Amino acid sequence: MNSSSAEMPAALREGCERLLVRYSHPEGALLPILQLIQREWGEVAEESILYVADLLGVAPARISGVMSFYPGLRRQSVGAHLISVCRSLPCCLMGSGEVIDYLREKLGIGVGETTEDGRFTLVEVECLGGCGAAPAMMVDGELHESLTCARIDQLLERLS
């Protein structure tokens, strides 16, 4: 099972090269490169892992093992909008459980699931640093704090 670098779009390859120059050892670029691939393609597939293994001189088993460690690296793609609700203590005290319930009801999915139309994926995450204005959630990389039902409704509408 060989992955040729020709299959990697040129822009992606350039991105990898630019990341590599920052580190005296190619392995330092592993996480950033995986994140780059995930950003471009939504997921890091097996072929990509083999490409990166070849590029960095790192075993594919190690790369998979590394990916399985970090919640931010995925083997499967998510919906168009990733909703990550913080469930850590301060947010929990301020109603993150209720936020989750509300979203589950509105979207009709469970935690870890994606809506049928592929629009939204709902996950529970740990502390996002929004403790001072809890409850908080992250949607597409943007932090939303001081959540209320109204704010959640507004946000979902904007994204639909």
Next chain:
Amino acid sequence: MPECRLLLRDIDIPDIERIEAYLACGGYRAFGKALAAGEPEQVMAEVKAAGLQNRGGEWYPLAERWAPHLAEGVHYLCVDASEGEPGIYRDRKLIERHPHQIVEGIILAAYALRARVVYVYIREEMHRGRVLLERAVAEAGARGFLGGNILGSGFALDIHLHSGAGGYIPREPTALLRSLEGHRAEPRQGDGGLTLFGRPALVENVGTLAYLPHIVDRGAVWFREMGSERYPGTCVFCVSGHVRRPGLYELEIGGGTLRELIQKFAGGVRAGHELKGVIPGGISSPVLRPEELDVRLSPEEWAVPGGGDFPGAFGGGGVIVMDDTTCMVDTALNLARFYARESCGQCPACGAGTHWLQKVLERVEKGEGRREDLELLGSVSGQIAPLLEPSRTTLCSLGEEFAWSLLGLLRSFGEEFERHVVEGRCPIEKDRRIKVPETVSVRF
């Protein structure tokens, strides 16, 4: 007792995250001074004289960590911007709102340590922060504060932002370095000291380095006028939970009590409710009861909060306030889930032990607890982290955190745990509405 704003002094100035505004407030003046003097040892000496300690929860004096590198310097300075402990969010705010203060702090530290390369390990979730910090670094570079032969001094420095990929454990220094090297973020033991790619390295926290511009600009003596003899300076407390005004409050260390912080600054418990418990230092510090809040906000006063031989922990200044709507077993379970999820899994005590505690707490919370469960929780926690004599059954200190938290909860709210077991249900009425503080003002 007023606030003592040092790190937060200029945070409300419009556009302070841009270099023009920062320079106008005296930004990079400290760096200018250091370069002009031309002696990295002087910066080190100033840091030592100021007695600056790590603000990431460990409170070690920076000078102690830096001393072994006095002669040779380090090759890499890694900056821990990986803040992820529930209840602590100052680094995120400082990065988003006041990035140049941090950049200057980093540059000063790198200068003192003669580091050639800086990696800022920034949490993946800090999307906005990363963008702003990157821009600040670019702006500093454009002014000639970075790169080769900076301002003709011969000092050269590159700052790279390195995004984490999630997880709480990278805040542990050896795990952070391991993650930078492209591995699982597993803490390491060993006598080699901190290394990155085989070369000497140091890891310092963002919220700590932010003090450097102030110390170098106005001197160690001035810095020591704040705080206590052993713990000089200020601490940015993060208040969250059931208070009227959650947010960041910067106080002199020892400049007030925990009760004052909660009542006076954070407005006290929200209307119609009573204070039930306070986690004073981020979730790794044991909970305090309402009658135990008259401790001064200083690590040295924290040895025996509330008396007895139960060691408390000042921690990282993350104050989580809980009122009477809080079920402490729920709280324990919430923490258990956090730590079980975040465990790296290298050592059985943390990996399997925390999992075990979670499973038992799940039953107790549901009302399916057994009589022996409470003793079991205490005993297992004691095995993971004996309070009085450390046993090192965990590889790193993060493995012990939950055990301490749980022992604290059992000590302070044991009766509530018992009621769950005896009554077979949670005795606290649950409020199912989504709550926000009365004054919805996001402070900073």
Next chain:
Amino acid sequence: MATITLDGRQVETREGENLLLVALEQGVYIPHLCFHPALSAPAGCRLCLVEVKGAAGWEMVTSCDTRIVDGMVVNTEGERVAQARAAVLEFALLNHPLDCPVCDKAGECELQEHVHVHGCAVGRFDEKKLTQPKKVLGKGVLLHAERCIGCTRCVRFCDEIAGTSELGIFARGARVEVGVFPGVELGNDLAGNVVDLCPVGALTDGELAVAPPAWKLKGIDSICPGCSAGCNVRVDVQRGRIFRLRPRVNLDVNRYWMCDDGRYGWRYVHAERRLGTPRCGRGTAERSVSWDEAIGAASQRLVQQFGPESIAVICSGFQTNEEGFLLARLATDLWRTQQLALWSRNDGRGDVKFTDGFTLRGDRSPNTRGLREVGAGLGLELLPSEFIWSKIERGEIRAVLLLGGGGEVELEERVRRVLEHLEWLVVVDILDSELTRLADVVLPGVSAFEKEGSFTNVDGRVQWVRRAIPPLAGALPDWQILQKLGEEGGGEWHYKSPLEINAEIEQLLGGRYAGTGDGGREPGSGSGQAYGGGWADWLQRCGFFGVGDHTKSSH
């Protein structure tokens, strides 16, 4: 130099040495799971915690990564250490299934050992254990993921010794498990060592699914005949059958390992095609005969019909030094020919060296060097087989005595034609094959596992090969066959055992050949009870643990 106090005893050692290894040397057993002397020490399992006196009083440290400092005071006993060990074991057992009755590792499991001595008889975990499916990792190695305690020895082995990194650690916390990347399975030449390394029954050898439990196997110390490296092995047998080979620790020869070819490549010993009776005649004329008839027929024609110039003796590298000694004397003294050749088995790959020095040899016969040295000692130079083949083609050599003795041999086209060209071919071998079917007389010999003698490895180390199982009924060890041929040829040889021959070799060559006769130990003796392989085996030999060795009971 450094002096430390170990459990109240003064011990002389050196600064910087590994504390755990020093303790073991001193006969103090510190239990450990993730540590292995050949691998890096992540200090993850925490079982090796001991108390060390520092400036601030007694503190607990992991002995596996602590270095000796002069004046160190170490306590490996006492309440605190006992509690730490019990705690670690309780956590390690948390999700570990109660598989002992059906687990391959039972009886030689390091976790079992430690729990028995340092753990609690009853665990308090009363929740549902996490379950994980079994996985096939590659090369017949099965992963029973539920039993895995996450020690990472197998992963570190593939990274640091094999250098192939097929194994990785996946997931986090209580769910950590070993795995491979899909499509890149475990495939290195040393893969079988991970089964030895695994301190529990998480990694098992798929082929051994039907095998007696460890405590029913008897282990015989011998040498692997797979190549010229001469890896020290233990042959585990029961009732005359070999069940498995495990490496013995020998830091000068094979370190802690053996390769997969040697580990799994012995099954020919029990193949159906083993030769059990002497034969005369070819093709339709083939018939079974008695030993006397076969020896008579072979010797007569070789010696009487063909002169010394037209006969040759070919050995294969599987003969012991003692057999080589007899063979050389047979050739020179009795048959008066100098045409003694070595037909070696080379796999064309050349030597494969691994990071810690362990080397897989391209020379696939175990005693090339020994045969050369013994021959040289008797004034004979071993000729290359090519020399003989050419002479046969030219009709100058017309009769050959050929000794095989290894596993399957595939004849090259050219060699087959050459052998067919012979007028008289006598073969001593163990498997019925193309080669034996070309022979006019077939004399059934035995494998290296069925005889006593010595091999000299590629580095010149002379090691004793011990008989692990009785010779196949009807076959004879090569040295006895050669003795019979010698007697037929007029020799007055009355050796009663290879030990006697060895004594003569010792006289002849001295040096490295002295003292290899093993002090006249009885054939078939060895380490006794089987226990793991490599490091675990070494620990057992030191008396640290093994089934039946316990005098302590668990609390």
